[in-house]
Amino acid sequence: MSSLAMPVLILLSLALIAPLVILLRQSLTGEGGQLTLANYAALVTSPAYRRALLNSVLIAVSSTALALALCLPVAIYIERSVSRYRNALAVALTIPLSLPGIVIGFFVILLFGLTGIVPQIFLLITGERQFNFAYTFWGMLLGYLYFQIPRAVLVLRGAVSALSQDVIDVSRTLGATPWRVYLDVILPALSPALLNAASVSLATAFGAFGTAATLSRGFRVLPLEIASLFTESFQVERAAGLSIALTCLTVAVLFGLGRAGERAQR
Template identity: 40%
Template sequence: MSLSHATPMLARGGRHTALSGRRAWLIIAAPAVALFLAFWLLPMVKLAGLGATAPTGETANAYWLVVSEPRYWKSLFNTVGLSLAATLATLIIALPVGRFLARHPSFPGRRVLMSLLIFPLAFPGVVVGFLVILTTGRQGVLNTLSQLLTGEPTVLAYAMPGLFIGYVYFLLPRTIGLLTAAVEGIDKQWLEAAQTLGASTWRRFVDIELPALTGALTAAGAMCFATAMGAFGTVFTLGTRIDVLPITIYDEFTNYANLPVAAALSVVLGLSTWAVLYAANSLAASR
């Protein structure tokens, strides 16, 4: 067979292979696309559309009521501020712990310590809230010690400080594991070379380790912030009077049967979380 006859056949064979590959990928992706449409896109469209309707007895739609009502703004600011504070505190605590675990892989009791640190992953938010009450509630350990030492009660549960402690407790196990793995992935040759050149431990951390951990810190911070923004079980256990957005949504949906406002607040919660995460990722990418 001449080359002139073989070339069209090879071209047709290549196109046939490409079409077969595309068809195979479409078949593989079909279940994922169906799940995405059924369980994410369609419910989100329905949720956004419900927020555009007017609640009973109102003429304006729910979005306008949400943005024009100061108490909803206060709830949003409380939620964002608390989530940012819990995220920052979690990263500050988890980074040195993860760094120690990664740099000392064979110290006695490491496996026991790791299991204890990861153990709270099994707890739902309700149990975390209960633990905060046992620690900082009216009958908690902190209040008992405070009364013995100073004669004054110290109760942190049932308010923002208790919720902050609960969030940090809930987020730490997830973050420590992620940062430990990230520190283990840093090439030790870089650190050894810097040490040979006379760099101090602090300079090696700032100039080598911290830049190498930027991606892991960003991912861990995004996970912490998103989890804290949507957390419900912990705050519900500590008290429904704490003014954060998940409880506000719960009240509008359950206690007042105000579905349009609950839907609008849910959309606001999602958009606020996305905006903060987008800004954090953009800042990390620019650096």
């Protein structure tokens, strides 16, 4: 039995554990080789990194809120509808899962870039390019939303399929408005799944690099700062510190919201 675990243990200790330990050690090393926390303190003391951290949180939280608000009705519709397009819609909403972040960024450029389709159409009609926001915060927000939609739908669909239709029907029959049904029936019953979907969306957004690298012109997020520290200025220790900090942030979100979801279930 233990011989079956050997390959995976050897592989992961060499290719995951040892490298992460070395990353941690580098992050605690100063320029002279001494032990230091300066690489972490930079997140607070350096205006650029503080900005990047705040930007990361800002775009992750706002795209997650949008994704949940959009995907909850979607999950309910896909699980409950008798429409013959149901399966096709479900498949269509999983396709973005297999797209890398860079491709998603390019999609935003095709839609809202300077020569994107929407600005082109406006140019034809009004003679002026409008909505060419691909390279701003709003373009990045759309890209983040794009990769969060399939993730949120997948998590929420599972929970909706376990939710009793009778509860919704009964409250509708008793005269509850749709708004009340959402607030008083659906939201409380699905709150564990919503927390779960939020943790997946936030974690994905914190780590997202491809979308940001393709779209960012000035709106810097942490993964971009890590990449440029490593490839441009070769400050390995600083890059390691920011990487570990980003990892801790992601793990904290996954565990914190996961724990909250479990509590909501009880």
